[in-house]
Amino acid sequence: MMSKPFQTVAAPRARLSEASLQDLPQEVARPSYARAGIATGIVHFGPGAFHRAHQAAYFEALLPRDPRWGIAQVSLRSTSLRDALVPQDRLYTLVELGAQKRLAVIGAATELLVAQEDRARVLALLAAPATKAVTITVTEHGYCQTREGALDLAREEIVHDLAHPREPAGLIGWIAEGLRARREAGLAPFATISCDNLPDNGGRLKRSVIAFANALDAELAKWIEDEAVFPRTMVDSIVPATGDALREDVRAILGVEDAWPVQRESFMQWVIEDLPGSPARDWTEAGVTVTKDVTAYERAKLRLLNGAHTTMAYVGSINGIATIREAMATPALAHFVERLMREDIMPSLPPPADFSLPAYIDAVLERFRNPAMRHLTAQIAWDGSQKLGPRLLGTIAEAMKAGRPIGRLCVPLAAWMLFIRMKTARDEPITDPLRDRLKSIALDCTGHAETDVPKFLALDAVFPRRLAVNDLFATAIAKAYDGLAAQGLGALE
Numbered sequence: 001m002m003s004k005p006f007q008t009v010a011a012p013r014a015r016l017s018e019a020s021l022q023d024l025p026q027e028v029a030r031p032s033y034a035r036a037g038i039a040t041g042i043v044h045f046g047p048g049a050f051h052r053a054h055q056a057a058y059f060e061a062l063l064p065r066d067p068r069w070g071i072a073q074v075s076l077r078s079t080s081l082r083d084a085l086v087p088q089d090r091l092y093t094l095v096e097l098g099a100q101k102r103l104a105v106i107g108a109a110t111e112l113l114v115a116q117e118d119r120a121r122v123l124a125l126l127a128a129p130a131t132k133a134v135t136i137t138v139t140e141h142g143y144c145q146t147r148e149g150a151l152d153l154a155r156e157e158i159v160h161d162l163a164h165p166r167e168p169a170g171l172i173g174w175i176a177e178g179l180r181a182r183r184e185a186g187l188a189p190f191a192t193i194s195c196d197n198l199p200d201n202g203g204r205l206k207r208s209v210i211a212f213a214n215a216l217d218a219e220l221a222k223w224i225e226d227e228a229v230f231p232r233t234m235v236d237s238i239v240p241a242t243g244d245a246l247r248e249d250v251r252a253i254l255g256v257e258d259a260w261p262v263q264r265e266s267f268m269q270w271v272i273e274d275l276p277g278s279p280a281r282d283w284t285e286a287g288v289t290v291t292k293d294v295t296a297y298e299r300a301k302l303r304l305l306n307g308a309h310t311t312m313a314y315v316g317s318i319n320g321i322a323t324i325r326e327a328m329a330t331p332a333l334a335h336f337v338e339r340l341m342r343e344d345i346m347p348s349l350p351p352p353a354d355f356s357l358p359a360y361i362d363a364v365l366e367r368f369r370n371p372a373m374r375h376l377t378a379q380i381a382w383d384g385s386q387k388l389g390p391r392l393l394g395t396i397a398e399a400m401k402a403g404r405p406i407g408r409l410c411v412p413l414a415a416w417m418l419f420i421r422m423k424t425a426r427d428e429p430i431t432d433p434l435r436d437r438l439k440s441i442a443l444d445c446t447g448h449a450e451t452d453v454p455k456f457l458a459l460d461a462v463f464p465r466r467l468a469v470n471d472l473f474a475t476a477i478a479k480a481y482d483g484l485a486a487q488g489l490g491a492l493e
């Protein structure tokens with residue numbers, strides 16, 4: 001047998017890095033500032049795809065003009081982002097899915113840390129004079145709150161962090177520890193800026209941090225109350241999760257491997273409450289809106305965009321519709337969602353001073369139809385137990401109080417219950433912090449609204465008691481539940 005003189009070994013693919021930046025194709029944008037010269041002005045907790053596609057892009061735009069705003073990105077526990085991006089010098093590609101696809105390599109991350117492993121470094125950054133803001137995207141569950149918005153003192157990480165305040169495991173513990181260290185060092189507090197989709201996100205966070213600090217040290221709590229700011233924000237950009245198709249696409253264009261690119265629509269918006277002591281005014285040049293009152297923006301976005309998303313996620317998933325674009329191309333569902341937004345949600349919104357709600361709805365519907373995006377209903381369906389309250393239940397409670405109909409508004413709730421049953425019956429994983437409880441309810445269901453709906457409504461972590469015991473509410477859900485189960489999309493009015 002003849003042996004081959006040379007063995008062909010597949011060459012490892014080159015990786016995105018500082019060194020490979022210069023070889024990227026012309027059309028790929030890249031940092032136009034000297035990365036070595038930027039300071040860390042922000043510590044960000046929860047550097048998931050949303051943060052990297054949205055907030056980091058604002059600072060990327062600011063850095064050439066103002067080098068103070070590099071970001072130290074901190075994952076509380078997960079090591080996956082650090083392991084993926086440190087080998088590529090913390091660089092990653094952001095793909096903008098507009099009329100034309102645009103790629104930019106983002107260089108704003110100054111460090112990538114895992115809080116549990118790099119405690120001393122994270123604390124040093126929180127206590128550094130140059131750190132002006134701590135920004136946060138940890139999703140609804142990370143705030144450790146009861147449904148009413150109080151700190152949940154029974155949550156494991158809160159119990160742990162109160163017992164070991166110098167070795168925090170959770171977000172609230174870390175913020176309190178960072179603020180404690182600054183107070184001890186005689187520094188002003190950083191501004192703590194929640195960028196999660198929660199009503200009154202800043203107010204909620206402030207109440208939790210103060211309640212936590214108060215359980216440790218009343219003087220620290222008072223200092224936080226008096227000195228620290230927790231601006232409310234509204235964040236908006238649709239960010240479909242990264243999949244292999246995106247990685248492949250990026251590799252084909254860049255010519256090098258990027259382990260974790262992100263993608264989003266072209267549209268993005270970040271509105272921050274204007275509070276003294278917050279650095280947000282320095283960010284307006286990058287497109288951040290700073291305003292005295294975030295409420296109108298926040299409500300409109302959360303109830304209209306996220307409320308519609310959640311509706312399409314559950315009604316879509318139980319009817320075999322995989323993406324938002326497909327939902328919008330399904331006349332019965334698209335028509336239903338539009339009516340829901342215009343006739344049922346809009347009347348619950350405070351009239352915003354500087355924008356028209358009908359025009360806002362038009363723009364959101366157009367964004368949902370974006371032909372360049374493949375945004376999975378399954379992705380939006382994650383964490384339903386946390387999302388239904390902020391997105392839909394407030395609208396429903398107000399509609400009931402005002403004597404408006406709630407039939408359509410209850411459809412997504414019924415669809416969520418059917419979705420949980422469908423996933424359980426198929427033995428598919430449910431991504432939700434209450435997954436075990438949800439599964440056991442689903443296993444107990446019979447398929448009839450009168451027995452099933454009350455089982456879900458008894459979940460007091462999701463449904464406020466005064467709503468759950470309201471006949472009108474329970475009846476509207478039951479009607480939608482039986483209708484969707486029997487007629488699918490044919491039940492939508």
Ligand code: CS2
Nearest residue numbers: 235236237238239306309380
């Ligand atoms: C979505 C949001 O996954 C979801 O729950 O509704 O992530 C939505 O895309 C963003 O809030 C848009 O700003």
